[in-house]
Amino acid sequence: MLEKRRYGAGLPTYPFLAACLTAAVCLFLWRLSSCPVPQATRLVAPSYLLLLPGNASSLPPPYPMHKLGPGDRTTLIDVKDFAFQLNNFPCNGSSSLLLLVLVHSAPGNVEKRRTIRETWGRGPHRVLFLLGAVESPAMQAALEEENRVHRDLVQGRFLDSYRNMTYKHVMALKWTAYYCPGARYLLKTDDDVFVNSPALLDFLAQDLSPWGARRLILCEPFSFAYVKRSYRSKWRVSPLEYPGRMYPAYCAGWAVLYSPDVVFLLYREAQRTKYFWIDDVHVTGTLAARANLTQTSLGSLVLSREQVQFLVGPRDNGSEIGSFLFGSPNLSLSDIHRLWQLVQERRPAS
Ligand SMILES: *[C@@H]1O[C@H](CO)[C@@H](O)[C@H](O)[C@H]1NC(C)=O
Ligand SMILES: *[C@@H]1O[C@H](CO)[C@@H](O)[C@H](O)[C@H]1NC(C)=O
Ligand SMILES: *[C@@H]1O[C@H](CO)[C@@H](O)[C@H](O)[C@H]1NC(C)=O
Ligand SMILES: *[C@@H]1O[C@H](CO)[C@@H](O)[C@H](O)[C@H]1NC(C)=O
Ligand SMILES: *[C@@H]1O[C@H](CO)[C@@H](O)[C@H](O)[C@H]1NC(C)=O
Ligand SMILES: *[C@@H]1O[C@H](CO)[C@@H](O)[C@H](O)[C@H]1NC(C)=O
Numbered sequence: 001m002l003e004k005r006r007y008g009a010g011l012p013t014y015p016f017l018a019a020c021l022t023a024a025v026c027l028f029l030w031r032l033s034s035c036p037v038p039q040a041t042r043l044v045a046p047s048y049l050l051l052l053p054g055n056a057s058s059l060p061p062p063y064p065m066h067k068l069g070p071g072d073r074t075t076l077i078d079v080k081d082f083a084f085q086l087n088n089f090p091c092n093g094s095s096s097l098l099l100l101v102l103v104h105s106a107p108g109n110v111e112k113r114r115t116i117r118e119t120w121g122r123g124p125h126r127v128l129f130l131l132g133a134v135e136s137p138a139m140q141a142a143l144e145e146e147n148r149v150h151r152d153l154v155q156g157r158f159l160d161s162y163r164n165m166t167y168k169h170v171m172a173l174k175w176t177a178y179y180c181p182g183a184r185y186l187l188k189t190d191d192d193v194f195v196n197s198p199a200l201l202d203f204l205a206q207d208l209s210p211w212g213a214r215r216l217i218l219c220e221p222f223s224f225a226y227v228k229r230s231y232r233s234k235w236r237v238s239p240l241e242y243p244g245r246m247y248p249a250y251c252a253g254w255a256v257l258y259s260p261d262v263v264f265l266l267y268r269e270a271q272r273t274k275y276f277w278i279d280d281v282h283v284t285g286t287l288a289a290r291a292n293l294t295q296t297s298l299g300s301l302v303l304s305r306e307q308v309q310f311l312v313g314p315r316d317n318g319s320e321i322g323s324f325l326f327g328s329p330n331l332s333l334s335d336i337h338r339l340w341q342l343v344q345e346r347r348p349a350s
Contacts, residue, residue: 047215047216047217047293047294047295047296048213048214048215048216048217048218048259048296049213049214049215049216050208050209050211050213051209051211051212051213051214052209052211053211056211056212059214062181062214062259062260062261062263062264063177063181063260063263063264064264065177067268068268068271069271072271073178075271076156076157076158076167076170076171076174077166077167077170077270077271077273077275078275079157079158079167081157082156082157082158083156083157084154084155084156084157084175085133085155085156085157086131086143086144086147086153086154086155087154087155087179088128088147088151088152088153088154089179090126090128090151090152090180091126091179091180091181091182091183092179094182095182096182096184097125097126097180097182097183097184098124098125098183098184098185098201098204098205098210099124099125099126099183099184099185099186099187099197099200099201099204100125100126100128100176100180100183100185100186100187101121101125101126101127101128101186101187101189101195101197102128102129102130102154102172102175102176102186102187102188102189103116103127103128103129103130103189103190103191104130104165104168104169104172104188104189104190104191105129105130105131105190105191106131106160106191107131107132107134107139107143107160108139109191110142110146111333112191112192112333113129113146113150113152113191115333115336115337116129116191116336117150117152118337118340119194119336119337119339119340120194120195120196120197120336120340121197122197123197123198123201124201125197125200125201126180126183127152128152128153128154128175129152129153129154129191130154130155130156130168130171130172130175131143131153131154131155131156131160131168132155132156132158132159132160132161132164132167132168133155133156133157133158133159133160134159134160135159143155154171154175156168156171158171162277163277164277165277165278165279166275166276166277166278166279166282166283168279169188169253169279169280169282169283170267170270170271170283172186172188173258173263173264173266173267173270173283174267176260176263177263177264177267181260183260184204184210184211184212184213184259184260185204185208185212185213185216185257185258185259186257186258186259186260186263187200187255187256187257187258188253188255188256188258189254189255189256189326190253190254190329192254192329192330192331193254193255193326193327193328193329193331194303194308194326194327194331194335194336194339194340195255195325195326195327196323196324196325196326196327196339196343198343198344198347199323199324199325199343199347200325202323203301203323203325212259212260213259214259214261214262215259215261215262215293216257216258216259216262216296217251217256217257217258217262217284217288217293217294217295217296218256218257218295218296218297218298219251219252219255219256219257219284219295219296219297219298220251220252220255220297220298220302221249221250221251221252221295221296221297222247222249222250222251222252223249224246224249225246225247225250226245226246226247227242227244227245227246227247235278237278241276241277242276247281247285247286248285248286248288248289249285249289249294249295250280250281250284250285250286250288250295251280251284251285251295252280252329253279253280253283253284254326254329255298255302255325255326256280256284262288262291262293265291265293266283266287266288266291266293269287269290269291270282270283270287273286273287273290298325298326300324301323301324301325301326302324302325302326302327302328303324303326303327303328304328305328307324307328308327308328308331308335308339311338311339311342312334312335312338312339316342318346321342321343321346323347327339
């Protein structure tokens, strides 16, 4: 089996061999029957650390910017003349911010951005929308006008297109490292997601730590995903683009929470790793593995599509809604408005 060969290459120690055999046997049994799904996140015990006021300052700073190359500022992976065409600095002047949210948005998604500003974007967290360059001068003028009013667009010098999404994700890491190093947590999300921001802020301050964390990648992880080779797949990847048969464990890209040290480690790794266009696989999988980081599962903090449809649908019975953090992707504008109304009406008192 592929996994066995991969994990078995150049075995250094017997405990390692034992762990490999266990994993291989478990994988084998799981395929045959109902052994619990082996989650990569469970194989490596506590993968993140929470900070207390006492030990935040005794740790190495999360952003050792001097470790980046001299041309780093104007480089984005293989783009050597990178610059921000639109930029904002909402973090300047405050040394601590609990949550920074960077939202992948497409230039044309004006209504989605408006909806987020009117709903979950409000609050003590900061929300910025990430865009690539556009070819139409009229579109650029509209974006500049939108930014003049709202001051919340960040646009990078790469063409905004589907296969350029990895530039956008790495730009999120870059922007955070250069312009918002005081943020305790970074959430990378998309413009068709519902973020229960009041519950998320409580979760960060109470269930995690208001002083921040280290080595944290909190998301919905996927393990043992095969690389799609079929020409009919939207996600088809050629062996030249990605030679392996399977991806490393990676996160669903629509809601990923990073701690600052992870932002830096992934960013530095991205700057010296060959471009691969599936951004969640590349950043939260390949780069995370290279930086020796593991993903932690959000588990039941995510509402499934069915749960969202129940809540926004006609059969909703008014029962209290739990403290979920994210609603599944591809939501309509009215779904997002409705969910925002619901979480405000029915938030369990804290
Ligand atoms: C900070 O201190 C707490 C309690 O002593 C400990 O559990 C935690 O691992 C420490 N964090 C780091 C990053 O050292
Ligand atoms: C904010 O800080 C960054 C560097 O940290 C600087 O480049 C930028 O000019 C500042 N912007 C404002 C408006 O203060
Ligand atoms: C982005 O995508 C377009 C086509 O979709 C391509 O022509 C361009 O070179 C890509 N890269 C950058 C950095 O813009
Ligand atoms: C990877 O991280 C773990 C702890 O998360 C550590 O024990 C191990 O030594 C690290 N390995 C490398 C190669 O850095
Ligand atoms: C409302 O519907 C949910 C989901 O079907 C169910 O779990 C809950 O018990 C219902 N509550 C009431 C008061 O009927
Ligand atoms: C997203 O939702 C729209 C309708 O709201 C639907 O047409 C489309 O197929 C959905 N896309 C995915 C990937 O689910």
